[in-house]
Amino acid sequence: MRPEILFPLFVAVESLKGVGPRMAPAVHRLAGPLVRDLMFLAPTGLIRRREMTVQTAVAGEVGIFDLIIGGLTKPGRPGLPFKLRANDETGFLTLVWFGGSEAWIRKQCPDGERRIVSGKVETFNDLVQIAHPDYVVSAEKRDEIVPVEPVYPATQGITSRQVRKLVMTAMESLPDLAEWQDAAWLAKQAWPSWPDAMKALHAPESEIDLDPQAPARARLAFDELLAHQLALARRRRNRQAVRAPRLAPGAAAERLLAALPFTLTGAQQRAVADIRRDLASGEQMARLLQGDVGSGKTAVAALVLADAIDSGFQAALMAPTDILARQHHERLAPLFAEVGVACALLTGRDPASVRRPVLEGLAGGRLPLVIGTHALFQDSVQFHRLGLAVIDEQHRFGVRERQRLLDKGGADGAVHLLTMSATPIPRTLELTQYGELDVSRLDEKPPGRRPIKTAVLPLDRLGEVAVRLKAAIEGGAQAYWICPLIEESEHIDLAAAEDRARDLGKLMGRPVGLVHGRMPGPERETVMQSFLDGHLPLLVATTVVEVGVDVPNATLMVIEHAERFGLAQLHQLRGRIGRSDKPSACTLLYGQSETGLGKTAVERLDILRRTEDGFEIAEADFRIRGGGDPLGLKQSGFPAYRFADPMAHAGLIRAAADDAQLILGRDPGLTSNRGRAVQMLEALFDWRSGRPSGD
Template structure:
């Protein structure tokens, strides 16, 4: 096999979506939210269904609700009088019957030009039978007979979001397909032939032009080939991490003196759980082994991960090195900064805080200077820690919290800021063992599956929304008694504007219903100072009720809050419900969680709510979530913030994963991986493409 250098043509796949015809800044912002920022992201956004427009039934034999195409003559227009709010109707016919086309909020010139009286048109859309008349509201297509070729008989259906229409997305995808270069083949000919797989460019074009339902299945050759590419890239990325760890062997031995860790334990007002003790021992063993640590600490909500991480950091500090805690948001960074210093104060130590580049001043300069000269030995920070201008005197341990929000690339960057840096990643979203070994095969694993002693169970109840008045009455009594509560507003759809509108409406109604109590509002689109002010009011008790979107899902710790109301709970996934419920049950008071749903709900939603009512064990919930959603969805965007796999489904493509592991090992052995890693990693495992994106 010839091993050519990476072709420069590949860079055009990483052009911004604004490089595509018809994609301006506004549409690019919408695409970034639902699809991604680059041309390759548009290509990886695959159809989930098809619309068959080949059905052309007689107008007197139309099936209600069916998609159909008709060749008609425009007979007359029924234009609504000015100021009258009713639809514009266009009456059409052919030899088999008549049909009414219905348009709401129509513009005069548009409808007249689209459907001139007396002319022939081809129309396609969803038909309805209303008062024994055939109707079609806002046809999907209206074309002249000589433009019939512009209307596809089989049309792919894509996931959309507010502001993104099928027509606009299809145009972007068509333009993106035209940018695909001819790339050298990285899959061995024997594998290609055995599986009857097309080349990369052909596979991309094929998956965007399904001709039947079978073409949408995971085992379709084009889809399977792209899934294998993604899995192969993932395995190469994991091999890179393993190799980097191996390159540091014999690595460093962090022996520690035990003075700081013993002092920490002696000053704790509680006893460690057995799971915490085991995790600390496993991490300490790694630190003292001389082999670089790459370990994931899975801990359920409230299981005490932060304490375990602090013990690991102090062990490194005892050895004369530094430790860094990387977190995804400023809110979470401040939270960790405060909680770590609360535990460190009794033993005479402290942690520093480093936030984004936009923050200037002497404090930031002092922190950068202290990290560089070693006077700061523990730091908490956001992505700012990854910046080139952040240098450490001797970084020994990098702890990554909410690790699913950081890719392999970020782990590598932080790990490269020192000599043989140990890496400990943490997640508060329990992952079933079967998926953890697949998605995070580069990491050893420790599990915290116990709650700290003294933690009370959370009383979880499920109620229909016709009992909302009772819920509000209960909240009023609780607030009168001095308690604090969260009220989480529903996910309306994938639109921040709609979610925020729901939160603001509920906030207004609760302010009216609870005039004797201060209600605060927090959502993701508020300016940071306003949101921080609302959160602080809730923390200090000046506001007793916090109305919020899922901005509170991770990183909000108010032990005094003991009530959680989740409205439209049927719209949330199990993992998210579990995370939200975990915001309560952190203090001395008995806590409760009320899941409010709007009937009727699906069997799957009923099962979710029942699981939540019956257990608080995050690992049990994760296993149930896996059963309900399947492997592909479990590691999807709602679950973890960033999709682990976009094209591959861990359930349907288990055999391909095994093949990818074998092939990645072979490529690493014979050197092929060095030739193709830039292409594969940039296309399918972009967070891991350490060199490629920098070059782009």
Template sequence: MAAEDQNACAETLPPPAAATGSSRKKAAVKTAANQHDTKSTAKNNTSKASEKLARLGLRKDMDFALHLPMRYEDETVVTSMHDAGFRGGSNVQIEGVITESDVQYRPRRQLVVTIADDSGQVVLRFLNFYGSQIKQLAVGIRIRARGELRHGFLGAEMVHPTYKIVVEGAPLPTVLTPVYHSAEGVPQALLRKAISNALLRIQWRDTLSASRLAALGLQSFEASVRTLHNPPPDIDQHSLIEREHPAWERMKFDELLAQQLSLKRAQITRRSKGASALPIVGELSNAFLLNLPFSLTGAQEKVLAEIRADLREQFPMQRLLQGDVGSGKTIVAALAAAQAIDNGFQAAMMAPTEILAEQHFKKIATWLEPLGVKTAWLTGSLKKKEKDLANALISSGEAQLVIGTHALIQDSVQFKKLGLVIVDEQHRFGVSQRLNLANKAEAGKVPHQLMMSATPIPRTLAMTYFADLEVSVIDELPPGRTPIVTRVIDQNRREEVIARVHAATQEGKQVYWVCPLIEESETLQLQTATDTHAMLAAALPDIQVGLVHGRLKPAEKQAVMEDFIQHRSQLLVATTVIEVGVDVPNASLMVIEHAERFGLSQLHQLRGRVGRGAAASACLLLYQGPLGGTARQRLAIMRESNDGFEIARKDLELRGPGEFLGARQSGEAMLRFANLDTDQWLVEKARNLACELLSNDPLTVAAHLERWLGNREEFLRV
């Protein structure tokens, strides 16, 4: 009998007959103490497990029910070692007895375990392991292991397989094994048990009626959840794994419906709040249009009419203005600001970077100040005296148009009569930042809001993530824009590229050379902006080479950019700080270093810095080979298309909505189950039902949102 078993038995035996009363009392106290310690330990373990599960967002029973498998493993079959050897590169399950187990130190510390059956053997290799695993995986122990089989120096092997200790003849599962998203210290076994227990406790009810489910062709909620956590033996495994099974369709629909309901409800809530109507299109607006040296495009006129109609309403405008690079969004925004000023209100424009904010300020001030509009400029880099002056102009109402960065949302900034908020590159701001600016209107009023994005958003994505917004699209470029020719070039041809840069500057043109990093990185080993600047300055001594990056002080950045704008420098080496807002019509050539490291949207934004004048323009994408599949796709798309909407659609396919929208800055909860590429038909159905429920069935709306969002509905757009 094991020592711990002997002790356990001894504690339950009665004391010897000769024992004194005192000794009996001591024994009883000791037994009670041990029992208390056991209960205390169990309680602590349960508490720790609960804390770890809570970090995954699993607190209520319904949280566990909706923590659906991210994939499934087929543990219903054991493959012999001999047959497994012919299946290199695939996931298999094997079973055998450990014949060797030891810690090796070449080339690094690792636990190497050999298991064998009657047909052969396989090596299991663990590069990260605990001391307890060495004891678990001892010679003579029978285990089942599952993982990707590959062929190493010692024959067939698995690296970091999942495994469990079994007895000979132990039955195999009859269904697929769910695998859940987890975290450190939360094993799959714990998750499976917690989910199973939660499913037993839930009082099941469907948020959608049987008639609605029949009309939509959906199955019940309970049946769907149970199927996904415990798929029956006869299930179509392909449809389950590919998330095409009716159980998955129900989950996707419910998730999309919750999103549509929450966003539409946010829209209704905002519309119930008062906003100051801005009906007058007066002297300033008319003079602005008359003084423009060009005519608006048809697309600009269309979206301007939509915005003007919104501004006339007594509920706040909430409109997203999107358009490709160079489509003329800034002019439309300036005309919206002019309408606010015509009605005696202030307008504020916020941009994510100082360079972009400054470009807007210089351009819009040039248009409006000659017409008598007082403008103010506010950024974090201003000196205290300058900030105090700007704040005084804003609070007194003397400044009719205010342009700046995040500095606009500081507590010290107080508007006298804010009627319109314009947010450029809106996806770069968090929800709370946009809310802080909107809250600077008069008490009890909400300002009209116009958000702009130069990253066109595909229709299905807009329907899903921007369901609470009205969307305007400028789908036409101003006349006279020449298409940008894009070439993909191996960095080994760098000398040819430098020669082309020199030739362009000798013709009086200007050039951007974009680099992704500022200083050396051992992991990425990319050419840096500072090194590239030094190299180009040495290679091209007869031209002026500027350098701008995010770590320069604002005054230094401004000086470098001014030199380039005024043609005092011909070549500008830059990081992605020039991605948006920089407008130098004479710049007609761009070189992007290590283009394979950039995303599609960013490449398109950068390329948009050229092609703004009459001269033919080109963008050279320098890449470091060999290229991975995704990088190759991105560069091919850039070479083949200048259409921002087509590029955005391809970008969504490659990256998915979470990354496409940018670092989750949008404030929306990303979809866990629905795939906008394959589930567009569900988006339309969810959208239609959301409108119907909000009009006719508030109880169902509340129940559905409670189930899917709980108290997390704070992600609603502001």
């Protein structure tokens, strides 16, 4: 239950004066639906004003002038502005409005009246002018013009100043809450109390106060991170309290290990040991297996799937696409057949005649292992005794979708969960995305994988690269050609990819595949399957498609305008080749503006040229970007923080995670004074499933 003291913060923004039916949608888009959301909307800049006279006015600065209004000059033709003459004791200036209303201007600025005017000073023909003044008020309202004004985000239907007014109204509901942070620790950090931090957030005095490391912002960021980490820690503890079957390796797992055509790497052995320790604990496992492209996640999954079967339970492996599920089945079914374990495939595209025996086998317990897509969590699928679920590309599934599969367990207890991800991220950021999971890392590649030779070339050598590609394809190679993101427009992306596919098809003298995000799933998978089967030598892809299929014969990749891609995206794309013992090569083609290639772009491409280590690349991306949307965080499901920045506050993430564990370790029920205050913090941010309400 939410504490009563917080009720005023969790009412609709429509309850605030000035938020009517027209403005409400804009406020929702900008901040959220609650008064709390407006209170948490931080200013992004500030306007600094100082008192000026016409004689002391400085172009480029924002001044406050005490003026006598003169005559209004109307525009002689469309496109020209209204001009209003005004003066003080030191000289004259001109107030300018383009497209203004004569009636409004005359009402605001009556001829001969005194007005306090604020705006950015400009000079035109050596005369001082202010275009579209920020304020024009009577002398009695001079206090409305503040020397330092916070600037808030704005959107269609609401201005920054209107937002500021609403935020100030929301701040009137600021409650007096008990402190949840240790007073001595706050003093050591030189951080303010929570109410003082909130007030300072909305009253910046300089640009320093807008920095993420400013005391008020850092304090609020830590509060938010602590609330999130507490939610994740609680979920982990709740999960660990759930009874689950004890699974252990047996004959099938031993025979499967012997049948593998390679020796496990040290990282794979450690991951298997981690997972088996969880499976044998009697508590529900929820572990992430994070490994770079080609690190051998599937082999680890196969061994622990065998553990479940050895223990008398069924196991399921779920993949996000039909083609990836079929690929897993084609690889694993023969291995499991060698050890006497039947492995079925179930996808949404299977005809009823194929689905029926699979469904009957799962319900009757005759099928111990199934590999499939979203079809696995449909109501028609019933398991006799499901003990372990493995989910590949876990970020492609929602929380509810994963839970629907886990809910198919029976009387033996909760289903163990192993999720897999091929997106390397820095360890600090793991805490924000996977804080409630145990994490195993595969940071070694299996032996036999040959390094990918990466070349960085200017775009004007595209023709030369295409000719070399043709020669390689004629020699039996397969290749990817990745088209760039030209603008934030899928339509333009598609047109560029179609043109490139047509041109390359003419050069190659044979059909060229094309996949893009607008294609229906079945059509896209048909093209991918044709490429996988070797019928298409070249696949052209737009940036909107995630090429997640394993084509061992594909050994070449060309990426146009590589400087426009993020490091993580380039690494994931490059990881589609080099998946066999054949030599592979990736060419990064970069374009240059008139000012040349930027320093950051040069550094990114050089890192790709030097290393294939996804974790090293992720750390470099973390370091280089320092903000924005690093590593594709939005796509990767990172929380929508309001104050915290995973880049700027990396150090606070670890501290918040440690503090959350310490708090719950000392006071599991949160019954102490600090525990009750911490519960208030959780309620204030209202984290649910790792995300705050209102987003």
